[in-house]
Every structure is written in structure tokens, then in C-alpha cells.
Amino acid sequence: MIIKGSSALVTGAGSGLGKATAQMLAERGAIVHLFDRNGGAAKAAADEIGGTALVGDVSSEQDAEAAVEAAATAGDGLRILVNCAGIGTAGRILGRDGPMRLPDFEKVIRVNLVGTFNMMRLAAAKMAAASERADKARGVIVNTASVAAFEGQLGQAAYSASKGGIVSMALPAARELARFGIRVNTIAPGIFLTPLLHSLPEEAQQSLAGAIPYPSRLGDPAEFADAVRFLIENQYMNGEVIRLDGAIRMQPR
Template identity: 70%
Template sequence: MRIDGTTALVTGGGSGLGEATARLLASLGAKIGVFDRNEAAAARVAEETGGVALAGDVTSESGASSAIKKLANESGPVRILVNCAGIGTAKRIVGRDGPMPLADFERVIRVNLIGTFNMLRLVSAHMAELEPVEDNARGVIVNTASVAAFDGQIGQAAYAASKGGITSLALPAARELARFGIRVNTIAPGIFLTPLLAELPDEAQKSLAASIPCPARLGDPAEFADAVRFVIANGYVNGEVIRLDGGVRLQPK
């Protein structure tokens, strides 16, 4: 799908992978909606990319619906959705204090998996009403999983389960939405230098980088953004889950 002149909604667009994606798509001529629960971060990235700030929660039906409507009214019909919003947790199923609190597991599943699905269902309904463009296309959706979906480590049960759900969602969603001319793909990034990872000590970062076969460094969010660009622009990529990880396979811990 053509990026220049097209309206794109990026969740988690206020930082990390989402911010990098919003910036790249804006540089390619897209009209960006920056959806983030951090209102100040959304406003900053939107201002710097000439986009629309959309503060809200991806798990909220009313909040997400309002964001889609606002973006469409201000920038035109939304034909691109990139889901980058997500959270993590590091808790064992059974730890020193007993079983993992069910609320902690539910929170990660709700934000990562249910939030992704909420945005997918609402934006795809919006896209389905649009006039088709080239290749009878009405839109493209890119979800963000993680290599943890395949190589989940100890303490990552909730995170890996949420990302595994997103991974499994790609093909059935692509098959179902094909009749509307909507493509659905997923990118599963490895170890990227996001703001959260940047808080780790230098030695910890170097240790993580050394585990990556080639190149032996942490991923740059700009590389994730470029993968999103490819998936959007190449109309024959559909129903795929793309590992973007430098060949790393995570060890148990």
C-alpha cells in the first residue's frame, strides 16, 4: 500500500518501537495518529511529526473508537494500523512468595493481546467501509509480537503467552479480513534498544548484545520501523509472522 498521503494510526507511538515507526512513516509522507496512554509523549511525537496526538488506552472500546474517529476526521480515512502498545512483567509462575498473582497475568494479557485485538477489530471495521485502492486494498494492519512467543524465558509466562496470542492471530485475521482487502501481518522483534532496555547497566546491555549471532548488538528501533515500512508497502506480504532478531534464540534464562 502506498504510504505517502495515507493516514496511519500507531499505538504505543509515544516511545520506543512505536515512536520510531511513527517518525519513519511521517518522513515517507504518511499522516500520523500517535496513540499512547502517555498524553505528553503522544503530544511530543505528534508535534514533531506533524501528526495528531491521541491519548488513550488500547483496551478501552470507547477510547479507541474515539481516537479512530478523531484521526479520520482530522487526517482522512485510516488505512494503516501499526500496533506497538504493550507492557511486560518478570514474574515466575511460582516464586518465593507463592503463585504469581492472577491479576498480574491478566493485566499483561489484557494490554498486549486484548488491546491489540481491540484496535484490530475497530480499525478493520473502519477500513471495511472505505473505497478500495490498488489491488482492491482497503488497508493494512501490522501487529507487534516478540521472539518470546517462541523462546519464552523463565519469568516470562504472561508476556510470552500474550505475544504468542498475537502471533497466532496473524493468519486467521488475514484470512477473515481478506474479503475486505485488508492485509494483516505480525513482526516479532528480538532484543531492541528501547527506553526500558536502555535503563539497564552497560554491562547488562553488552551481555545481551553478545548473545545475538549477527550483528552482535541490540536492535535499533529504526530497523523495526523499516520492517513495518516493508510490510505496508509490499502488497504480497499477508498472514505472515516475521522474526526480526539477528538470529538470536533466547535461552531459558
């Protein structure tokens, strides 16, 4: 998929991996729409790159429909969707205060997994209706999972389940949407220097970095964005899940 001139929609684009992805797309000439629950963060990020800020919740049908519609009216239609929105609430199945509250589990699943599916289904409908390009492509979708999908730690049952669901969707989604000329890939990032980790003490950051074989540092969001670029531009990449983690394998705690 050619990025230049393509209308792109990035969720969770107000900060972290989503913001870095939006910046990368703008630098390569895309028409970028930044979708985030935090309207102030979305606008600030959009102003930096000349994009359009969209406010809403990825798990809301109404909010998602509005965001996808806005992106579909730009350029020759919505061509790129990158799902970065997500939450990481921790909680043990059975903690000191008893069983995990079911609403807490459901919230993580709804935002991370249902939200990703919600955006994907709506974007796919717009992409399928768009004109076919010279390479027979109509669109590309990149979802964000996590290494926790494979090696969830203590307290990550909900988070791992949500990200594991995203991993499992990659292949069937790619197979279903292939007939429309739409590709679907997933990135499973390791430990990246997002705003959440920025807030940790330097000692804690160094401890996390020390667990990464090579390079022994936290991931740079720009490296995640570069992986997104590769998945968008390489037309033969489809139905794949890429670990982007410096060869880390998460321990139980």
C-alpha cells in the first residue's frame, strides 16, 4: 500500500505508540486522522503533524462509526487503519480481597479486544467499498497485541486474554478480507518507553531494560512506527503476527 496521499486512521494516537505511528504516516504524506479518548492529547498531537483530531471511545459503535466516516471522506477513501488504543489494568484472578471483579475483566476485554474488532469491522466496510488501486489493493489494517499474549505475567489474566484475542484474529481476518484486497497484520510489542513507563523512576526503567537480551533498553515508539510502515508497504505481508521485543520472554512476575 502506498502511504503518500492515503487517508489513515490511528487509534490511541494522542500518545505513545499511536502518536509515533501518526507522526510516521504524516511524514510520509498520509492524510492522518488521530482518534483518542483524550481530546486534548489528540488535538495537540494532530496540531504537531497537520492531522485531524477525532475524539471518542473505540468500543463505542457510535464513536467508531463517526471516526471511520471522517477518515473515509478524505483522499480516495480510508486506506489505512492502525489500532493502538488500549488499557492495561492489572488484577489477579484471586487477590487479597477475593475474586477479581467481573466488570474489571470485562472492561479490559471491551476496550482492547472488542474495540479493536469494532474499528476493524467498520474500517473494512469502507475499504471494501473504495476503488481498487493499480496493485489491486484497497486497504491495510495493523492491530496491536502484546508479548503478554504469549507470556502473561501474574495479574495479567485480563490483559493477556484481550491481547491473545487480537493475535488470534489476525489470520481469520486476513483470510476473510483477502477477497476485497484488504490485508491484516498484528504487532506484539514488548516493553516500550511510553508515557506510562516515563512516569516510573529511572531505577525501575533500568531494571526493566536489563531484562531485554538485545538491545538492553526499552523500545522506542519510533521503532514500533517503523514496523507499522513495513507492514503497510510490504504487500506480501498478510495474516502475520510480529513480535517486536528485543528477544525478551516475560517471566511470571
